[in-house]
Amino acid sequence: MNIEKLLATRRQLHQIPELGFQEFKTQALLIKKIEEMGRSNIEIMKWKTGLFVFVKGKNPTKTIAYRSDIDGLPIKEDTGLEFRSEHSENMHACGHDLHMTIALGALEHISEQPINDNVLFIFQPAEEGPGGAEPMLASETFKNWKVDSIFALHIAPELPVGTVSSREGLLFANTSELFLDFTGKGGHAAYPHLTKDMIVTASSFVTQLQQIISRKIDPLDSGVITIGKMTAGTVQNIIAETARLEGTIRTLQPATMEIIKTELEHIIRGFEIVYDCKIDVDYGAMYYQVSNQGEYVNRFAEVVGKEGIEYVEANAAMTGEDFGYFLKEIPGFMFWLGVDSPYGLHHSKLNPDEDAIKVGINAVTAMIRDL
């Protein structure tokens, strides 16, 4: 493994973060790096802005798949790094640059020292939204390979380098995006009684929403509703005619998602009457939970132990991952990789320790060999 070369690749990828299904430069760079490996046993297939990369086994009886996501987030980077994002509005603030580099490192290793079985590397677009896993899984290209097992990783800023973590069963939550558009009658700031103020309505809605979690969900179950963006109004002395809330819903169980949506719609109906307005709701992209098979997790803990990597039992998290769709159909698991950053996922100062790349490649290649 030429770690210096891989670190340089990680930095190149870090500089060109692109949003879901716009990963054109990323796709081109990945293809260039894979072609530079110069291996005749590698077959590259484009899928939208992602890639399927197939490494033929020596004497295959099955196909093992490993998936990396490739998209960035609409966040202005504030790390001050020399190799910071060149796309000033976007950042790899969820570690997908490390995910891709680790996949490239594992791909190079497996293609140089092929195993008996086939290995399919998946470079998946749009994990942050609107979701690339479900359509990739449904594609004819993917179906043709009849994958027998699959796994993936996600960086964990709170864990030290040299550590990996997972658990049997639920690792990541069920998610649904949430977009709410409020429309009422705007008007002059001095005549509120003649208008229907959508800033007041939407603000009140945000606080009311939280009572779904505290009053409608079994306290022994769990859910999260986060509104991450609110837009409304035109100028300081006009009462806003429209407002928009953008957020996400997370639950530990698929059924709880349905409860939350039903309750949300009750509140919408109530608000439309009380605030005399119209509220349109759109649930955007929904991700199925990431649920790990115990057999694979136990095997992984043993495999990484032999590599001198520490395995820590994880708690379930309210993060979402469309990798859950792959695991719904194919046996496998997902794990966290420690990258030791004081700033967490989706933070403009996230700065994963690059030493984790080598650990990730060791864990992934060792697991592929074991499978």
Ligand SMILES: CC(=O)N[C@@H](CCC[C@H](N)C(=O)O)C(=O)O
């Ligand atoms: C690992 C991670 O951070 N994933 C994202 C997935 C987002 C899904 C979708 N856009 C949503 O917001 O519901 C996360 O925010 O957990």
